[in-house]
Amino acid sequence: MKLGRLNHIGVATPSIADSIVFWRDVMGATKIHEPFDLPEQGVKVCFVDTPGADGALNGTQIELIEPLPGNAGIAAFLAKNPAGGQHHMCYEVPDIHAAKAAFEALGKRVLGEPRIGAHGTLIFFVHPKDMGGVLTEIMETPKGDHH
Ligand SMILES: CC[C@@H](C(=O)O)C(=O)SCCNC(=O)CCNC(=O)[C@H](O)C(C)(C)COP(=O)(O)OP(=O)(O)OC[C@H]1O[C@@H](n2cnc3c(N)ncnc32)[C@H](O)[C@@H]1OP(=O)(O)O
Numbered sequence: 001m002k003l004g005r006l007n008h009i010g011v012a013t014p015s016i017a018d019s020i021v022f023w024r025d026v027m028g029a030t031k032i033h034e035p036f037d038l039p040e041q042g043v044k045v046c047f048v049d050t051p052g053a054d055g056a057l058n059g060t061q062i063e064l065i066e067p068l069p070g071n072a073g074i075a076a077f078l079a080k081n082p083a084g085g086q087h088h089m090c091y092e093v094p095d096i097h098a099a100k101a102a103f104e105a106l107g108k109r110v111l112g113e114p115r116i117g118a119h120g121t122l123i124f125f126v127h128p129k130d131m132g133g134v135l136t137e138i139m140e141t142p143k144g145d146h147h
């Protein structure tokens with residue numbers, strides 16, 4: 001496993017609509033994408049762009065996630081953190097299956113099989129208790145992206 005680009009920071013929220021107002025009016029975000037449902041992951045998602053090193057809006061994104069009905073995991077997180085909070089960190093890798101094998105070889109608990117995430121590429125999660133307390137998402141870099 002070789003650490004890749006920090007793609008996004010997942011932030012759980014009870015209300016994406018309220019969080020959009022926060023990121024626009026308090027944090028000064030200039031590019032907030034249209035929210036969309038991702039029923040396969042049980043969440044509504046909204047990406048907020050941050051600037052990269054060149055000042056363009058191509059840096060690490062903030063991924064706002066709100067549970068869809070029936071999502072016990074995020075609902076449990078929000079029960080402990082009613083105002084929302086930082087939920088996971090997502091790093092890119094060139095080969096998702098090689099990354100999964102590398103984590104498993106180190107005894108890390110990979111949560112399920114790779115599945116399509118919000119960027120349309122394969123993702124998996126590694127248990128926070130094996131990752132210094134941070135729920136970690138690993139994501140295959142979209143084809144054509146060179147970071
Ligand atoms: C938008 C789509 C996609 C993308 O493409 O980017 C996403 O990001 S989807 C995001 C949502 N999906 C997931 O979170 C899937 C992976 N998560 C899980 O499988 C579970 O949430 C979990 C991490 C295994 C925890 O579930 P569970 O064990 O049932 O919950 P507990 O409440 O019992 O927690 C056990 C233990 O772990 C601590 N914990 C839970 N969540 C987090 C967290 N986000 N960050 C840090 N630590 C976390 C929790 O506090 C418990 O600790 P103790 O109380 O000390 O036992």
Ligand SMILES: [Co+2]
Nearest residue numbers: 010063090137
């Ligand atoms: Co994510």
